[in-house]
Amino acid sequence: MSARAAIVVTGTELLGGRVSDRNGPWLADRLGELGVDLAHVTIVGDRAEDMLAALEWCAARDVGLVVTSGGLGPTADDLTAEVVGRFCGREMVLDEALEERIAEILRPLRNRWPGLSGETIRASNRKQAVVPVGATVLEPVGTAPGLVVPPAEGRTGPTVVVLPGPPRELRALWAVAVQTEAFERAIVGRTVYEQRMLRLYGLPESQIVETLRAAEAAGVDMGAIEITTCVHRSELEVVTRYEVGNADVYRAFEAVVRERHPDTLYSEDGSSIDDQVVALLVEQGLSVAVAESCTGGLVAARLTERPGSSAYVLGGIVAYSNEVKEALVGVPQATLVEYGAVSSETALALADGARSRLGADLGIGVTGIAGPDGGSEEKPVGTVWVAVSARDGGRIVRQTRLPGNRAEIRDRSTTLALHLLRRLLLGERDAASTGASAAAP
Amino acid sequence: MSARAAIVVTGTELLGGRVSDRNGPWLADRLGELGVDLAHVTIVGDRAEDMLAALEWCAARDVGLVVTSGGLGPTADDLTAEVVGRFCGREMVLDEALEERIAEILRPLRNRWPGLSGETIRASNRKQAVVPVGATVLEPVGTAPGLVVPPAEGRTGPTVVVLPGPPRELRALWAVAVQTEAFERAIVGRTVYEQRMLRLYGLPESQIVETLRAAEAAGVDMGAIEITTCVHRSELEVVTRYEVGNADVYRAFEAVVRERHPDTLYSEDGSSIDDQVVALLVEQGLSVAVAESCTGGLVAARLTERPGSSAYVLGGIVAYSNEVKEALVGVPQATLVEYGAVSSETALALADGARSRLGADLGIGVTGIAGPDGGSEEKPVGTVWVAVSARDGGRIVRQTRLPGNRAEIRDRSTTLALHLLRRLLLGERDAASTGASAAAP
Numbered sequence: 001m002s003a004r005a006a007i008v009v010t011g012t013e014l015l016g017g018r019v020s021d022r023n024g025p026w027l028a029d030r031l032g033e034l035g036v037d038l039a040h041v042t043i044v045g046d047r048a049e050d051m052l053a054a055l056e057w058c059a060a061r062d063v064g065l066v067v068t069s070g071g072l073g074p075t076a077d078d079l080t081a082e083v084v085g086r087f088c089g090r091e092m093v094l095d096e097a098l099e100e101r102i103a104e105i106l107r108p109l110r111n112r113w114p115g116l117s118g119e120t121i122r123a124s125n126r127k128q129a130v131v132p133v134g135a136t137v138l139e140p141v142g143t144a145p146g147l148v149v150p151p152a153e154g155r156t157g158p159t160v161v162v163l164p165g166p167p168r169e170l171r172a173l174w175a176v177a178v179q180t181e182a183f184e185r186a187i188v189g190r191t192v193y194e195q196r197m198l199r200l201y202g203l204p205e206s207q208i209v210e211t212l213r214a215a216e217a218a219g220v221d222m223g224a225i226e227i228t229t230c231v232h233r234s235e236l237e238v239v240t241r242y243e244v245g246n247a248d249v250y251r252a253f254e255a256v257v258r259e260r261h262p263d264t265l266y267s268e269d270g271s272s273i274d275d276q277v278v279a280l281l282v283e284q285g286l287s288v289a290v291a292e293s294c295t296g297g298l299v300a301a302r303l304t305e306r307p308g309s310s311a312y313v314l315g316g317i318v319a320y321s322n323e324v325k326e327a328l329v330g331v332p333q334a335t336l337v338e339y340g341a342v343s344s345e346t347a348l349a350l351a352d353g354a355r356s357r358l359g360a361d362l363g364i365g366v367t368g369i370a371g372p373d374g375g376s377e378e379k380p381v382g383t384v385w386v387a388v389s390a391r392d393g394g395r396i397v398r399q400t401r402l403p404g405n406r407a408e409i410r411d412r413s414t415t416l417a418l419h420l421l422r423r424l425l426l427g428e429r430d431a432a433s434t435g436a437s438a439a440a441p
Numbered sequence: 442m443s444a445r446a447a448i449v450v451t452g453t454e455l456l457g458g459r460v461s462d463r464n465g466p467w468l469a470d471r472l473g474e475l476g477v478d479l480a481h482v483t484i485v486g487d488r489a490e491d492m493l494a495a496l497e498w499c500a501a502r503d504v505g506l507v508v509t510s511g512g513l514g515p516t517a518d519d520l521t522a523e524v525v526g527r528f529c530g531r532e533m534v535l536d537e538a539l540e541e542r543i544a545e546i547l548r549p550l551r552n553r554w555p556g557l558s559g560e561t562i563r564a565s566n567r568k569q570a571v572v573p574v575g576a577t578v579l580e581p582v583g584t585a586p587g588l589v590v591p592p593a594e595g596r597t598g599p600t601v602v603v604l605p606g607p608p609r610e611l612r613a614l615w616a617v618a619v620q621t622e623a624f625e626r627a628i629v630g631r632t633v634y635e636q637r638m639l640r641l642y643g644l645p646e647s648q649i650v651e652t653l654r655a656a657e658a659a660g661v662d663m664g665a666i667e668i669t670t671c672v673h674r675s676e677l678e679v680v681t682r683y684e685v686g687n688a689d690v691y692r693a694f695e696a697v698v699r700e701r702h703p704d705t706l707y708s709e710d711g712s713s714i715d716d717q718v719v720a721l722l723v724e725q726g727l728s729v730a731v732a733e734s735c736t737g738g739l740v741a742a743r744l745t746e747r748p749g750s751s752a753y754v755l756g757g758i759v760a761y762s763n764e765v766k767e768a769l770v771g772v773p774q775a776t777l778v779e780y781g782a783v784s785s786e787t788a789l790a791l792a793d794g795a796r797s798r799l800g801a802d803l804g805i806g807v808t809g810i811a812g813p814d815g816g817s818e819e820k821p822v823g824t825v826w827v828a829v830s831a832r833d834g835g836r837i838v839r840q841t842r843l844p845g846n847r848a849e850i851r852d853r854s855t856t857l858a859l860h861l862l863r864r865l866l867l868g869e870r871d872a873a874s875t876g877a878s879a880a881a882p
Contacts, residue, residue: 013671015469015479025461038456043482057498075650120651209516210561230454296745297738300759304737307813316759318741324756324799358765372748
């Protein structure tokens with residue numbers, strides 16, 4: 001068997017379109033880190049026949065390791081353990097010690113939801129303790145145990161790692177699964193890869209295509225490294241995977257990108273704009289505050305995503321109405337009247353107002369037209385101004401016209417705000433402030 | 442061929458784990474609306490061999506319609522059209538008129554990115570105009586045309602709808618694809634289903650399992666309806682699909698749910714909590730403002746997600762530090778000192794302060810410990826207070842202990858805030874205000 005892996009996600013609700021699978025991408029990432037090639041991800045409903053077909057397809061594609069997610073719950077449509085047992089040629093048996101341990105876990109639940117009958121709980125408890133003979137049991141984090149199931153004696157085929165659907169349980173049990181002997185055996189023979197990511201902001205994806213060609217023309221052995229590019233949250237990510245021996249090739253490629261895109265390449269170590277902004281804020285001991293209009297709280301929400309963000313985020317004002325812009329942020333009425341709420345002057349006044357009203361070192365101001373209504377010929381939907389300002393009077397203001405729908409425009413505006421904040425933190429300043437931009441000190 | 446469908450999503454970046462596929466769930470939803478059963482979703486990398494294997498697996502699983510997403514771009518790893526042509530037994534030809542139309546589309550791009558060479562553009566233009574003979578071409582919305590490709594004369598197998606990866610383009614071309622004759626032919630024989638959704642808030646998923654059993658015991662023919670339950674954004678969604686003739690069975694089932702869960706069933710028509718809050722605000726002509734701490738802007742961001750939200754959202758204050766809570770929201774220092782920043786008194790003061798400082802009819806206050814740090818024995822991580830208040834003094838305050846990580850706690854707090862706002866809008870009030878909760882008027 002090869003070291004190629006596949007992921008089989010089960011859940012009829014995932015085929016209904018209302019819920020997106022989050023486990024597949026997470027597992028894909030983990031497999032990549034282990035240097036295990038991922039052949040495909042399949043999402044099937046909670047039907048034994050479909051699940052079995054998906055597993056058999058994995059075997060037909062010469063996959064050595066299959067990771068499944070979901071279908072370990074207490075209901076009748078939770079079939080994964082049984083289907084995997086059949087696929088691996090192993091009988092199902094009740095593990096009584098496991099049954100007792102699950103009962104232990106369910107006891108507090110029983111007190112919390114007295115409406116649940118003892119009968120219901122006992123039945124689901126027992127069901128979850130029936131496992132394929134010879135499988136390695138991964139102790140439950142929720143109520144469902146995970147499994148590592150190699151093919152039965154004398155059979156060929158992939159080893160199957162069976163994990164529960166709730167992301168927290170899946171992640172915890174994955175950590176246990178990779179430590180098992182059965183898992184190790186299944187991925188023997190994998191190639192060890194290095195993976196690196198470059199991030200660029202403000203470069204169209206098609207330009208990187210030209211750069212790949214330029215690198216090849218410059219003599220970089222592009223066949224020795226595997227490059228994937230994609231646009232994520234309006235940033236261009238260039239991910240390169242290569243065998244350890246080809247690190248020199250990668251360095252040569254990286255040098256070409258650096259030379260061709262000095263302004264847009266902002267991360268050579270895969271760090272995100274959020275990582276960089278947080279590191280700079282902490283390093284410089286500075287605090288930040290936001291006054292935002294069209295982003296409606298998203299800039300503040302993103303800045304407070306990380307644990308410990310209270311060390312550098314004081315807060316923000318969502319100044320959706322003009323009254324709030326005036327009263328709470330201190331945007332002068334004259335600015336709103338003369339230049340309009342969507343203008344560089346208002347963006348600056350928002351940044352300055354956020355800073356002074358919240359007593360922060362740095363201020364961010366965002367104003368724009370997220371649409372779908374409210375656009376004009378002069379200021380169409382997607383017109384957004386972002387300003388950042390510092391105590392010393394230094395500031396950067398940018399106007400942009402963002403493509404996309406309302407949610408995309410809001411999200412991209414947020415990303416732009418972080419990029420301007422990074423530039424400000426790195427000491428960049430707009431050459432001259434316009435006289436018209438005065439606001440709170 | 443049956444009316445079963447499958448989705449094949451291509452993109453090596455989707456196997457890398459950094460990017461989640463958004464097209465699969467969206468297409469799944471559309472297929473469900475059409476009454477086309479979805480057999481599975483497969484995600485494969487940009488390798489001809491893997492793509493072809495995925496298509497062949499669809500054929501083996503007796504699928505009549507395959508929808509592909511991605512792989513229509515200008516780069517060499519964009520192979521979908523060619524692979525699908527081969528799979529359907531159709532030769533590839535250059536469609537010169539299409540080439541010309543794509544050139545027309547690329548012209549402005551060329552001006553926008555003068556760095557792109559004419560050669561690059563011409564080559565990708567030509568590549569995107571090479572299509573399988575006999576396919577129906579869907580005019581590009583971006584630069585890539587979509588395709589509807591039936592099996593070649595004399596062959597059996599599924600019809601393949603080929604759509605570009607960018608969600609906006611995919612969605613626009615899907616609308617065109619379903620109108621084509623080739624598409625209609627591929628889904629002939631589908632059953633027409635009705636689909637209904639109930640939403641419950643505050644009910645554990647295991648209790649609905651008992652309710653399904655209770656409905657069966659009460660004589661509801663549960664075999665005649667297909668029920669999927671799932672938890673989404675801390676709400677329980679119960680989706681039922683049934684053939685049109687079984688509407689009575691569904692109504693009987695719905696009555697059982699209504700009777701057993703009067704407090705937690707809040708939506709019988711599938712409307713989300715967001716839908717309901719917006720409708721109530723608009724209907725009653727009321728405005729809302731937020732002062733939030735641990736959610737860091739997420740409540741404001743969610744309230745401003747919809748077009749036209751400026752009609753009822755005035756804005757908010759992200760009061761992350763105590764200084765901001767005092768200075769901007771007017772939370773009395775005594776309240777913060779006596780009860781702490783995470784307390785019902787502070788939540789109420791935030792709600793009242795938001796209302797009075799922003800001049801809104803209704804106020805929302807959120808404060809809590811999103812973790813992972815900052816918890817104590819008395820107030821562990823996940824402890825969150827949410828308060829809503831109205832001009833007339835009416836208010837609702839709730840304490841909760843939310844499970845999950847930081848992001849989940851923040852998201853669930855946001856959902857709770859919307860549910861309390863809904864209750865307030867429906868006239869519910871806490872019986873008596875505690876004397877200690879005084880804050881801004």
